[in-house]
Amino acid sequence: DVKVTQSSRYLVKRTGEKVFLECVQDMDHENMFWYRQDPGLGLRLIYFSYDVKMKEKGDIPEGYSVSREKKERFSLILESASTNQTSMYLCASSPHSPKLAGVLGEQYFGPGTRLTVT
Template sequence: DVKVTQSSRYLVKRTGEKVFLECVQDMDHENMFWYRQDPGLGLRLIYFSYDVKMKEKGDIPEGYSVSREKKERFSLILESASTNQTSMYLCASSPLWLAGGSSTDTQYFGPGTRLTVL
């Protein structure tokens, strides 16, 4: 079974703090993703990475950065947390391409980190 784990389920931080969210996957997947999930907006892609040290901006990268030093680990960084970053953060991993019909060709999600910024 694919396992994607996130370092915390719940996190409370103060405005201006630097926040690190960690994600680890055990399936040797090339791709890793960070999303935020907000009611009515679904999942919005913040950043993704298709290889170690490679990163690409998603749809809403402002206020975030990422780090991928090892294949299995993808970190999301909030340099200076703000209240509008209060959200549920989901990490996912996948094989490099999703164009096949295999049942494993999908993104696998972690349990999420609910971040509250006061």
């Protein structure tokens, strides 16, 4: 079974703090993704990475950055946390080749980190 783990389930930070969210997957997947989930807005893609040290902006990258130094680990960084970044953050991974995925485009999600910025 694919396992995607996130470093914290709950996190409380103060405005202006630098925040690191860590994600690790154990299936040797090339692609990794960071989403935020908000009520009524669904899941929105922040950033994704298709290889080590490679990254692409998603739909809402403002205020975030990412780091992928190792294939299994993808970090989301909030340089200066703000209250409007209070949200549930979800990490996901998927393999490159559709032949390796059970279904084309399937992403495997971690349990999420609920971040509160006060």
